[in-house]
Structure formats: structure tokens, C-alpha cells
Amino acid sequence: MSATASRTFAEERRAAIMDMLERTSSVQVADIAETFDVSSVTARADLDALASAGKLRRTHGGAVSLHKRLTVSVQDQRINVNVEAKQAIARSAIGLVRDGDTVFVDSGTTALEFVRMLDVRSGVTVITADITIADFIDESLPGVTVIMLGGELRQGHRYLFGPLTMAALGALHADLAVICPGAFVADRGFMTDFPQMAEIKTAAMGVASRSVALMDASKLNARGTYCFAPLDAVDHIVVDQDEKGALSDALSALPEGTRRPQLIIADQ
Structure with missing residues (x-):
């Protein structure tokens, strides 16, 4: 043709x-x-092209009309926000994953961009409480094994939480925990707005040998209610830019002898 x-x-x-x-x-x-007898890759490319042309809005497994009201998840509402920054962060973070690793992957659109990059690794197992991420792997990454944590569904957010989630995490071990904070607040640390999600993030970091925080610059010194980890609790931080030196200043202010996370500025 x-x-x-x-x-x-x-x-x-x-x-x-x-x-x-x-x-x-x-x-x-x-x-x-199925309708057009094309591959899933081609179908996603069609939707991406139409989204870039401003004709529809992409969601985790498809697209929605811009002209008709439709209830979608909070994650879907954010999926087209700061996309280039999130993709650059994901590309940089994938270098921390080795073939055969078991990786805990947090909930969120930056986490989803990270998972999209996993096809460059082999033998990877993903632990997650996020339904969107599990769906994507099931649909698009047949070489990746998924361990889905149990728990209660937080309606509108497509992830699981609660005692069952925590119990499952307690029985597992990960080589790397990929954490997506809702905010970083100077003199406090990494923040989120849902207390049960704070528990999951803290527990995931506790069962992993290494951890990395992925954040676009909008999260620096943004608002956050629950602190789930101090700055020195992670091994790496990947951002698209260090807005006003927020992270560099905070790292420099850590007491002598404190572990200093590696700051990685993603190349866009």
C-alpha cells in the first residue's frame, strides 16, 4: 500500500x-x-492524532467527546495536563529499572506515562493498586506481569485502598517503588491529599529496596495536606524542572550526614 x-x-x-x-x-x-480491523497500536495512534487536533479528549482506555457531557474519573480529567513534561520524566525514570525488576507503581497520570515506557525492559513485574495502570498493562504490555493489590475502590479515582491493600503490601517486596506525590512542600516533604493514599505510598517505599519520586514542576511548593515521606526518604527525584530551585535548596539544607537523594532533571 x-x-x-x-x-x-x-x-x-x-x-x-x-x-x-x-x-x-x-x-x-x-x-x-475490532470495528476497523486494526491493531490496538493503530487505534491508539488514531485517538492520539485526533486529540492533538483538538477533536476529542483521551482517557485511559479510549476517548470522550468534547461536545457531550460524560462523567469520567479524576485521572482521566488530568491525562492531557502537562503531558510532555510527564513523558520526559517517565523517560528519565525508566533508566532506574533493570530487566527482571519488581516495581511498585503508584497511582496517577505520571505513573501511567512511566508504565508506557516499560516495553523497553524484559521480565518486569508491576505491583499496583491502580486499575488504569493494570488495564493498560493487560491491554498493551503482554510481557509485563501485574500483581494487583486488593482493597476498597475509591470511586472516581480508579485505585484501591484500605486494610486489604496494606496487608497485601506487607507480604511483598519490590526492587523499586515509583511514587507520585501530589506536592512537595519545603521543610515538610512529599505530600498527598488523601490519608489512605499517604499510607499506601509510605508502605510501598518501606517494602522497596529503592524509591523514586516523579513530579512535574507544578507539584513543587504546591498545596498538600498529608506528609507521607520526608525529602531524604527517597533515593531519586525526577522532575522536568526545578522551579525556583525548590528542590536544590531543600537538598542543600539537609543536615550533614543525611542521605541526599539524586536529583534528575528530565530532558524534554
């Missing part, structure tokens, strides 16, 4: 996808793949 013909088919398929959205308000990657 010539390049011109291929482009024509893609344009026709994407127009048909927009017709589907007009009728149903949302579409899933699996539905597109």
Missing part, C-alpha cells in the same frame, strides 16, 4: 471514529480495533 493510500485510509477511519463519538459520547481502543 502506498503512503498516500495509507494516509487516505487513516483519514477515513478517523472521520468514522468521530462519527462514533457523536453517537455514543465515548469510544474504547478495543472497540476501534
Whole structure:
């Protein structure tokens, strides 16, 4: 098939996808793949192209119409925010993962971008309480094993929490914990706004040999209610930029003899 013909088919398929959205308000990657007899990779590429053109909004497993009201998860609402920064952070963080590692992966859109990069590693096992991340791996990363933590579903957020989650974490060990704080507050540490999520993050770091915090610059000195770890509790911090030197200053202020996390500025 010539390049011109291929482009024509893609344009026709994407127009048909927009017709589907007009009728149903949302579409899933699996539905597109089945309807048009294309791979999941092609279906996602179609949705990404349409999202870049401002014609729809991507969600964790598909897309939603920009013109019809639809209730989506909090994570889906944030999936197109600071995308380039999150992707750069994920690319830098994947260098901390070795073939065969067991990795705890936190909840959130930066964590999802990190998981998208795992196809460059082999024999990886992911521990997570996040349903979106487990769905993505099941759909797109057949070489990655998932250990799904049990627990109560936090409605609208697509992750599990509570005593069952904590008990499961207590029985496991990870080589690396990938943590996504809601904020970093100077003189306090890494923060989140949900107390049970703070428990999960702290516990995950406790069962891992190494830990890394992934944050885009909007999280630096942002608001946070619950501190789940001090600055020196992690081994690495990956950010897209150190806004106003917030992290550099905090690292310099650590007492002599304190472990100093490695600060990695992601290259965009």
C-alpha cells in the first residue's frame, strides 16, 4: 500500500471514529480495533492524532467527546495536563529499572506515562493498586506481569485502598517503588491529599529496596495536606524542572550526614 493510500485510509477511519463519538459520547481502543480491523497500536495512534487536533479528549482506555457531557474519573480529567513534561520524566525514570525488576507503581497520570515506557525492559513485574495502570498493562504490555493489590475502590479515582491493600503490601517486596506525590512542600516533604493514599505510598517505599519520586514542576511548593515521606526518604527525584530551585535548596539544607537523594532533571 502506498503512503498516500495509507494516509487516505487513516483519514477515513478517523472521520468514522468521530462519527462514533457523536453517537455514543465515548469510544474504547478495543472497540476501534475490532470495528476497523486494526491493531490496538493503530487505534491508539488514531485517538492520539485526533486529540492533538483538538477533536476529542483521551482517557485511559479510549476517548470522550468534547461536545457531550460524560462523567469520567479524576485521572482521566488530568491525562492531557502537562503531558510532555510527564513523558520526559517517565523517560528519565525508566533508566532506574533493570530487566527482571519488581516495581511498585503508584497511582496517577505520571505513573501511567512511566508504565508506557516499560516495553523497553524484559521480565518486569508491576505491583499496583491502580486499575488504569493494570488495564493498560493487560491491554498493551503482554510481557509485563501485574500483581494487583486488593482493597476498597475509591470511586472516581480508579485505585484501591484500605486494610486489604496494606496487608497485601506487607507480604511483598519490590526492587523499586515509583511514587507520585501530589506536592512537595519545603521543610515538610512529599505530600498527598488523601490519608489512605499517604499510607499506601509510605508502605510501598518501606517494602522497596529503592524509591523514586516523579513530579512535574507544578507539584513543587504546591498545596498538600498529608506528609507521607520526608525529602531524604527517597533515593531519586525526577522532575522536568526545578522551579525556583525548590528542590536544590531543600537538598542543600539537609543536615550533614543525611542521605541526599539524586536529583534528575528530565530532558524534554
